[in-house]
Amino acid sequence: MGDVILKAENISKQYRLGLVGTGTISHDLNRWWHRIRGKEDPYLKIGDSNDRSTKGSSDYVWALQDINFEVKRGEVLGIIGKNGAGKSTLLKILSKVTTPTTGAIKTKGRIASLLEVGTGFHSEMTGRENIYLNGAILGMTKKEIASKINEIIAFSGCERYIDTPVKRYSSGMTVRLAFAVAAFLEPEILVVDEVLAVGDAEFQKKAIGKMQDISKGDGRTVLFVSHNMAVIQKLCENSILLNNGKFVMKGKTEDVVSHYLNQSVNNNSEYIFDTLSQNNNIVACTTKLRIEDSKGDLMNEIPLGKPWKVKVFFTVKEAVKNLVIGLGMTNMYDVSIRTTWSIPQDFQAGNYFVTFTEDNIKFNQGQYKLIVGISRGSEVIEYIDNDIFITISDVVYNQEASIVNNKSGIISNQMKTSIEKLVDND
The missing domain is CATH 3.40.50.300 (P-loop containing nucleotide triphosphate hydrolases)
Structure with missing residues (x-):
């Protein structure tokens, strides 16, 4: 060496899903029969890759492969x-x-x-x-x-x-x-x-x-x-x-x-969160996020100095007081750049969306991550740090826009906020 x-x-590591051990006597006997004959474990030839986002077709999964x-x-x-x-x-x-x-x-x-x-x-x-x-x-x-x-x-x-x-x-x-x-x-x-x-x-x-x-x-x-x-x-x-x-x-x-x-970066400008079925015990949860220009069209990249907005759709399951929706922004090294939050409000059960608006984007070209949170007082109800990315392009939309260095620390409340109740046809 x-x-x-x-x-x-x-190095490879295989696990059987759902059960502790190999699962059945037939599998154990099959492994034993191959082993005494000097042959390879037959279950090493099967198994899905370790992709959590897809439904597998096998009870075996390769946590590591080669x-x-x-x-x-x-x-x-x-x-x-x-x-x-x-x-x-x-x-x-x-x-x-x-x-x-x-x-x-x-x-x-x-x-x-x-x-x-x-x-x-x-x-x-x-x-x-x-x-x-x-x-x-x-x-x-x-x-x-x-x-x-x-x-x-x-x-x-x-x-x-x-x-x-x-x-x-x-x-x-x-x-x-x-x-x-x-x-x-x-x-x-x-x-x-x-x-x-x-x-x-x-x-x-x-x-x-x-x-x-x-x-x-x-x-x-x-x-x-x-x-x-x-x-x-x-x-x-x-x-x-x-x-x-x-x-x-x-x-x-x-x-x-x-x-x-x-x-890690994808080019989506709309993110759907399947939180309604996962969070049955909380009073509010996020359902969707959209990154838009001033006209409401989805944007993959935001030119420097261009007006932009983020719409966060959320569901309130029961009447709640002093609910706050927050939008955080970090660079790609998870260093916090700024946090914007809505004014605490009382809500009845229903569907709503909050719009975070900025007149012109002022950050350096590159990728940034958005984080969404819902809180009530000091209680954090929901926190989504789920690979929500924005890309600021090297195209200059507004020549007079001054760049804010993304290493300068946290900048708070740089975006305007408004909350509306969602009507049925939305």
Whole structure:
């Protein structure tokens, strides 16, 4: 393997849907009969790809299919893709939490994993006891753990609660302690899933700095999964992209992220939300969103300086007071640009739409994401962050329009709002 510390060879993982185990005695017998004759598992030849948006024709699904890549010593590798792409399944296989259906993982050295909040922790034990437990699981001696324990506790920021049972920790405290253990007990390979998103901004900054230190300073390897493209670009020199359980590409992070973002954008200007059947217990839900020009025609791209509007259609199921509809806008790295919200109003049951209007768009050319929310006071009733994109083109509609740099922070209430009741013929 040379300088390669981890190698994935033809990794595939198959699951049976709906049931635990293989499902039937006939399947088990069939597998056994093929195995004693030295033949391949017959159920490896069937199964749908891991596309959640389509109805499958098989009870088997490939969470991963034929994944091949190498990771060098000291490399920080980002793993990106949509929800359901197979990222967490891949990390579980790399961490030996589960085994691949086919293929093999070759590694050199210890692997420490942070796959979800509380992984490897015993809720009845104190934070200090869990440090020793986690260290032992990672193959460390008691002496090695004791030599690092003060650094671990200080980094986690949980000194006051370190002798309190972990079951009384918040999720953020648990992640802080778990990351500190994994980072300071010096594994050769550190595997980190999206769990850092649970921590606060201060801890995320510390954790990212620590991962940079252990890769550049100590020459250890980090595999990092995140949906935060800004963090991926800051931390990872190289990344791999997965889609529906299949390997898409590996390369420089900037190129991989660009490919992923362009892949994620569609050209729809109207989005239908099937929320009526899914949210039976809430008082209001969004049904449709339209991106229009000033004449009401759908727009795929918005020229700089052109008037535009967003119509959000929603249903109120029962009389409700102080309902607010919000429209958020982020750049493609999920950095918030601005939020606009309607004035709190009382509604009777019925169908409505709110129109968010802007006289001219002032953002840099590129893709942006829209987020829709419904709230009542401090209660969030609905939050839709569902790949709703707008594209601002390089065509200039209004020469006098001044560009607002999308890194300048949150800009609030830049759009006008109005709410109307939907008539039957709409």
